[in-house]
Amino acid sequence: MTPAPMLAALGRDLAGIVGAAHVLSGDTPPYGEDASHDRVGLHGVADAVVRPADADEVRRVVAWCYEHEVPIVPRGGGSGLAGGAVPVAGGVVVAMERMTAVRSFDAPLWRAEIEAGLSTADVIRLGRESGLLFPPNPGAVEQSQIGGNVATNAGGPRAFKYGVTGNWVTGLEVVVAPGELIRVGGARRKDVAGYDLRGLFVGSEGTLGIVTSVWLRFVPAPAASLRLATFYEGAAAGCAAIERLVGNGVVPAALEYADEGAVEIGRPSFPGGLAPAARFAVLIELDGSQADVAAQRAETLEALADGAVATVVAADAREGAELWRWRDGLSSAVTAVRGGRLGEDIVVPLDRLEDVIAEVVRIAARHGLDACSWGHAGDGNVHANFLVGAHDVQAQRAAGAAAVELCDYAVSIGGSISGEHGIGWLKRGRLERHQGPVVAGIHAAIKAALDPKNLLNPGKKT
Amino acid sequence: MTPAPMLAALGRDLAGIVGAAHVLSGDTPPYGEDASHDRVGLHGVADAVVRPADADEVRRVVAWCYEHEVPIVPRGGGSGLAGGAVPVAGGVVVAMERMTAVRSFDAPLWRAEIEAGLSTADVIRLGRESGLLFPPNPGAVEQSQIGGNVATNAGGPRAFKYGVTGNWVTGLEVVVAPGELIRVGGARRKDVAGYDLRGLFVGSEGTLGIVTSVWLRFVPAPAASLRLATFYEGAAAGCAAIERLVGNGVVPAALEYADEGAVEIGRPSFPGGLAPAARFAVLIELDGSQADVAAQRAETLEALADGAVATVVAADAREGAELWRWRDGLSSAVTAVRGGRLGEDIVVPLDRLEDVIAEVVRIAARHGLDACSWGHAGDGNVHANFLVGAHDVQAQRAAGAAAVELCDYAVSIGGSISGEHGIGWLKRGRLERHQGPVVAGIHAAIKAALDPKNLLNPGKKT
Numbered sequence: 001m002t003p004a005p006m007l008a009a010l011g012r013d014l015a016g017i018v019g020a021a022h023v024l025s026g027d028t029p030p031y032g033e034d035a036s037h038d039r040v041g042l043h044g045v046a047d048a049v050v051r052p053a054d055a056d057e058v059r060r061v062v063a064w065c066y067e068h069e070v071p072i073v074p075r076g077g078g079s080g081l082a083g084g085a086v087p088v089a090g091g092v093v094v095a096m097e098r099m100t101a102v103r104s105f106d107a108p109l110w111r112a113e114i115e116a117g118l119s120t121a122d123v124i125r126l127g128r129e130s131g132l133l134f135p136p137n138p139g140a141v142e143q144s145q146i147g148g149n150v151a152t153n154a155g156g157p158r159a160f161k162y163g164v165t166g167n168w169v170t171g172l173e174v175v176v177a178p179g180e181l182i183r184v185g186g187a188r189r190k191d192v193a194g195y196d197l198r199g200l201f202v203g204s205e206g207t208l209g210i211v212t213s214v215w216l217r218f219v220p221a222p223a224a225s226l227r228l229a230t231f232y233e234g235a236a237a238g239c240a241a242i243e244r245l246v247g248n249g250v251v252p253a254a255l256e257y258a259d260e261g262a263v264e265i266g267r268p269s270f271p272g273g274l275a276p277a278a279r280f281a282v283l284i285e286l287d288g289s290q291a292d293v294a295a296q297r298a299e300t301l302e303a304l305a306d307g308a309v310a311t312v313v314a315a316d317a318r319e320g321a322e323l324w325r326w327r328d329g330l331s332s333a334v335t336a337v338r339g340g341r342l343g344e345d346i347v348v349p350l351d352r353l354e355d356v357i358a359e360v361v362r363i364a365a366r367h368g369l370d371a372c373s374w375g376h377a378g379d380g381n382v383h384a385n386f387l388v389g390a391h392d393v394q395a396q397r398a399a400g401a402a403a404v405e406l407c408d409y410a411v412s413i414g415g416s417i418s419g420e421h422g423i424g425w426l427k428r429g430r431l432e433r434h435q436g437p438v439v440a441g442i443h444a445a446i447k448a449a450l451d452p453k454n455l456l457n458p459g460k461k462t
Numbered sequence: 463m464t465p466a467p468m469l470a471a472l473g474r475d476l477a478g479i480v481g482a483a484h485v486l487s488g489d490t491p492p493y494g495e496d497a498s499h500d501r502v503g504l505h506g507v508a509d510a511v512v513r514p515a516d517a518d519e520v521r522r523v524v525a526w527c528y529e530h531e532v533p534i535v536p537r538g539g540g541s542g543l544a545g546g547a548v549p550v551a552g553g554v555v556v557a558m559e560r561m562t563a564v565r566s567f568d569a570p571l572w573r574a575e576i577e578a579g580l581s582t583a584d585v586i587r588l589g590r591e592s593g594l595l596f597p598p599n600p601g602a603v604e605q606s607q608i609g610g611n612v613a614t615n616a617g618g619p620r621a622f623k624y625g626v627t628g629n630w631v632t633g634l635e636v637v638v639a640p641g642e643l644i645r646v647g648g649a650r651r652k653d654v655a656g657y658d659l660r661g662l663f664v665g666s667e668g669t670l671g672i673v674t675s676v677w678l679r680f681v682p683a684p685a686a687s688l689r690l691a692t693f694y695e696g697a698a699a700g701c702a703a704i705e706r707l708v709g710n711g712v713v714p715a716a717l718e719y720a721d722e723g724a725v726e727i728g729r730p731s732f733p734g735g736l737a738p739a740a741r742f743a744v745l746i747e748l749d750g751s752q753a754d755v756a757a758q759r760a761e762t763l764e765a766l767a768d769g770a771v772a773t774v775v776a777a778d779a780r781e782g783a784e785l786w787r788w789r790d791g792l793s794s795a796v797t798a799v800r801g802g803r804l805g806e807d808i809v810v811p812l813d814r815l816e817d818v819i820a821e822v823v824r825i826a827a828r829h830g831l832d833a834c835s836w837g838h839a840g841d842g843n844v845h846a847n848f849l850v851g852a853h854d855v856q857a858q859r860a861a862g863a864a865a866v867e868l869c870d871y872a873v874s875i876g877g878s879i880s881g882e883h884g885i886g887w888l889k890r891g892r893l894e895r896h897q898g899p900v901v902a903g904i905h906a907a908i909k910a911a912l913d914p915k916n917l918l919n920p921g922k923k924t
Contacts, residue, residue: 108709109812131711153654164652166661167629180900187811189841190626191878192615192665193885194893194905194923199628199661203654220711247570249593249682291753349649350571379651416653423655431656438642442912443656449907461656 002047002090010070014050014092017060022051022098031093034080035140036426038335039342040396046073046087051095055115055173055181055212058094062210063179065092071458074206076148077119079140081343082424084152084205084460091458094210096147103213104187107132110218111170111187116147116211123216132218135162135253138420139328147211153203155420157254157285160378162219164420166202171215174201176208177451186215200446205422206457208450225253225287226297227320228313230304231278235259237307238280239354242377245284245303246350250296252378254285258330259357261372262385265333271312271322278310282377283327285320330374337370339390342399346410347419348380356410360384363405367398381419382410407434423461431462464509464552472532476512476554479522484513484560493555496542497602498888500797501804502858508535508549513557517577517635517643517674520556524672525641527554533920536668538610539581541602543805544886546614546667546922553920556672558609565675566649569594572680573632573649578609578673582616585678594680597624597715600882601790609673615665617882619716619747622840624681626882628664633677636663638670639913648677662908667884668919670912687715687749688759689782690775692766693740697721699769700742701816704839707746707765708812712758714840716747720792721819723834724847727795733774733784740772744839745789747782792836799832801852804861808872809881810842818872822846825867829860843881844872869896885923893924 002010007025015023024031031049036042047070052058065072071091078085087093096117103113107130114123121141127134138144138154148154153166162168171185184197191198201208232238238257245255258266258281267274282304286296301311314320335341348356357373364371364386375383384406386399407417407427411434417427432440444462447454464472469487477485486493493511498504509532514520527534533553540547549555558579565575569592576585583603589596600606600616610616612634617626624630633647646659653660663670694700700719707717720728720743729736744766748758763773776782797803810818819835826833826848837845846868848861869879869889873896879889894902906924909916 106813108705110708111811153658155652155654159652163629166658167625176900176904182898182900182904184897184901186876188809188877188881189812190617190621190809190838190843190881192617192626192882193878193880193889194897194901195670195908196615196628196658196661196665197901197904199658199664200908202661203658208657220713243570246572251682288750289754289757291757292751295751295753347650347652349573350651351568381652414648415650416655418655419650419652420654427655435646435656436644438638438644439646439656439659442638442644442659445911446657446662446908449911450904 007047011048013064014048014061017064018050018052018057024049030078031075031095032087034078034083034085036081036083039340040426042083042086042425044087045090046093047090049093049095051098053098055175058175058210058212059179059181061092061094062175062177066178066453066455069453069455071455073457074151074210076116076145076151077143079144080148080152080424081421083426084422084424084457086425088425089459096145099212102126111216113213113215114146115213117145120144120146120149127218128221131221133221134168134216134218136165136168146214150202150211150214151204151206152422155376155381157256157376160255160376161251161253166199168217169198169202169214170217172198172201172211173213174209174211177453177456189217205424205461207447207461208456222287222289224290224293225285226293226314227285227323228311229281229283229323230308231274231310232280232307233277233309235280235354235357238282241282241304241307242353243351244306245300246378248299248303250299250303252284252300253287255378256283256327256375257281257377258327258374259372261361261370262330262334262374265337265372266326266330269329269333270326275310283323334372334385334387338387340388342386342388342396342403344384344403344406345418345421346382346384346407346415348382348410348413348415350378350380352413352415353377353380355413356382359409360406363402367402369395369398369402379419380415425460428459428462469509473510475526476510476523479526480512480514480519486511492540493537493557494549496540496545496547498543498545501802502888504545504548504887506549507552508555509552511555511557513560515560517637520672520674521637521641521643523554523556524637524639528640528915528917531915531917533917535919536613536672538578538607538613539605541606542610542614542886543883545888546884546886546919548887550887551921558607561674564588573678575675575677576608577675579607582606582608582611589680590683593683595683596630596678596680598627598630608676612664612673612676613666613668614884617838617843619718619838622717622838623713623715628661630679631660631664631676632679634660634663634673635675636671636673639915639918651679667886667923669909669923670918684749684751686752686755687747688755688776689747689785690773691743691745691785692770693736693772694742694769695739695771697742697816697819700744703744703766703769704815705813706768707762708840710761710765712761712765714746714762715749717840718745718789718837719743719839720789720836721834723823723832724792724796724836727799727834728788728792731791731795732788737772745785796834796847796849800849802850804848804850804858804865806846806865806868807880807883808844808846808869808877810844810872810875810877812840812842814875814877815839815842817875818844821871822868825864825871829864831857831860831864841881842877887922890921890924
């Protein structure tokens with residue numbers, strides 16, 4: 001605990017930078033939590049929360065904290081699942097919510113510079129209104145902020161065709177230690193002068209600097225899109241269908257799956273009902289020109305046909321949205337079964353998808369738990385969920401052990417412990433275990449080079 | 463100069479690692495030069511050239527050099543234009559040419575692991591034979607090696623639609639100081655555990671480690687493609703056409719230009735001849751399904767029509783190849799005018815393309831030089847060329863000054879000093895000037911963290 005007189009000085013000095021109205025103290029919701037709270041109850045109390053109005057205020061806050069050796073915890077929309085934005089050890093939370101300016105938007109050139117605090121949904125809408133697509137959509141887009149998406153290199157279903165958030169970032173404005181505002185990249189689409197610092201800040205979860213503004217690329221929105229689902233009796237047939245689709249050269253915008261456990265839980269809510277034999281779901285989004293989508297649809301249905309026990313092709317955008325709502329709703333449906341769940345976010349090579357889906361259930365069983373999974377099949381990104389009671393401490397402990405085992409398994413087959421949620425606080429301390437001492441040493445050396453006092457989101461992403 | 467006894471010891475020790483047949487000493491072509499030699503005569507003499515057979519030999523060579531404080535100069539195909547592979551201050555050249563194994567290739571999963579020394583052409587062929595496209599094609603693909611392409615994050619015409627080489631790299635095997643073999647990423651398509659070290663090594667020009675093997679993504683090859691060229695009376699009309707095309711939402715695979723000076727020099731060799739009013743070229747490659755290419759063709763021709771004085775649509779692949787050969791031939795045609803040229807590789811935001819094309823000629827004129835440019839218009843990547851006699855030292859000096867001025871101009875309008883050729887040796891010392899002391903300091907800190915003895919390609923990319 002920071003002593004009261006020091007807290008008072010901190011509040012006064014920070015108020016001098018951002019204004020008294022924008023310094024909050026005490027345990028102020030929602031700043032003590034992110035979306036991991038609902039799963040594992042993570043909660044922290046900041047020494048203060050500041051809400052800067054612009055990049056220069058962020059710079060001055062960081063400079064003050066760096067001088068006074070106070071930890072700095074950057075915060076976007078708080079939709080993260082790894083505790084990255086939670087002030088687990090006090091410090092100053094820098095909440096970006098007031099920095100929502102669209103500094104520039106050149107629709108004919110497919111680009112914009114946007115402050116970090118604008119919601120991802122607003123970024124997507126900005127493009128859409130001008131006929132452009134901002135492809136990354138990691139979910140929770142009304143809550144999440146573009147700066148947080150960049151800081152976590154967020155993914156989502158469309159990453160299969162379009163890549164992750166970082167692929168759409170051409171430049172960043174960042175406040176770095178000990179309180180400097182820098183720009184890396186910009187409106188230009190390419191740049192090989194110097195190391196790829198842009199790429200280094202992307203996904204660094206606020207441990208190397210605070211992103212205050214981002215230069216984004218868009219693409220012309222495809223004229224047409226189509227969503228469909230096919231169901232199989234199990235993961236073997238479903239994964240075979242997925243591999244056939246990919247092997248036949250179809251490039252869906254999204255290629256998702258839900259395993260037997262998830263489909264069972266979601267069965268009552270599937271639009272129009274679901275045959276009992278339909279136990280493993282493959283969900284597809286196609287996009288492109290009208291002609292292209294028609295051709296892809298035919299190829300897709302052909303590739304998926306073998307073993308399919310049910311096929312639902314959305315007749316229009318409304319039905320497509322219903323299908324996606326069902327898939328997005330799996331998360332809360334699964335949570336509702338026991339009142340809680342522990343989610344893991346591993347990623348494996350695509351040809352190991354079937355193995356890892358089975359392993360989720362096997363590992364859970366060994367720990368006396370039920371589990372299911374769904375995720376971004378095309379990217380081999382598996383959201384594994386261990387079902388636990390909200391207050392069942394013993395089950396939660398078992399789920400924690402199962403999750404670590406699952407991560408070990410993912411790494412052992414050429415995968416990684418996080419496909420898109422990040423390391424944050426919940427997976428801290430795993431890097432050396434999974435990537436070895438040399439890589440972990442490089443990681444630590446980079447952190448020390450950019451944050452010598454270890455004040456930028458300390459303890460996270462290690 | 464390294465003393466003779468030390469050279470003998472070095473040769474003996476290195477022979478113990480890679481075999482005597484694979485240690486060369488003296489001024490051994492081609493290892494003292496890269497493609498910058500033809501332009502600026504850069505030449506270096508290594509203490510030794512080693513040609514390792516595998517990653518472990520690379521590791522042992524690096525370990526030996528690190529222990530004995532001998533500089534290490536990694537070398538791919540030697541097609542670089544910035545002197546990055548030239549042993550300007552001696553040291554050991556590590557030539558990757560024997561490491562050409564395709565360690566794995568999973569065509570149905572669109573991926574391969576390939577050793578660094580395989581030629582880019584072989585990588586492209588490997589994909590093509592299985593119906594896959596490896597999009598990056600920076601030119602000189604028979605000579606260049608995939609490891610060098612990764613180390614420079616090479617671009618090329620298709621980067622507009624498909625992104626640069628780094629976008630296609632999911633993992634790397636790298637030898638880092640003081641002689642360790644590490645893996646970052648792999649066959650998995652996503653990974654947010656830890657900082658993006660994969661991205662950090664990509665484009666680092668051998669100054670942070672030696673890439674020994676790369677995991678690459680491919681995409682299913684588009685069924686159809688089409689090349690066409692339109693000509694305008696000048697850059698104003700041509701750049702307006704380019705902006706109309708982009709603004710109308712067409713996404714060509716490639717969107718190239720050649721300015722008035724380049725078209726004039728290339729005029730005699732244009733297939734089928736060229737009307738005198740055709741003075742600025744816009745070259746386009748479209749790809750996709752048959753239906754898509756047909757639709758894009760119509761949209762493209764409509765968008766480009768205003769002000770066009772000549773339009774050439776390739777009737778088939780042969781004619782398309784002819785068009786591209788003409789464009790690729792501009793380089794040697796321009797060199798032939800005076801016997802030499804100094805090339806610059808700046809990149810600017812697309813809306814500044816017309817400005818920078820004019821500025822190339824203006825800056826050259828102020829230095830008493832002729833100049834022209836061509837490049838990847840869609841990416842704002844301008845290859846500016848100052849025409850100089852091969853032995854005209856005064857003109858070469860003037861061109862050097864003009865090039866620096868042009869880089870300053872590019873940075874002043876939101877651009878960068880290199881879009882794809884890199885910093886290498888020829889642009890050393892410019893980072894602080896163009897990116898400021900804080901960014902240059904971060905750059906230096908990262909270099910020091912990964913290469914504390916400054917032995918990995920020292921002096922390059924600074």
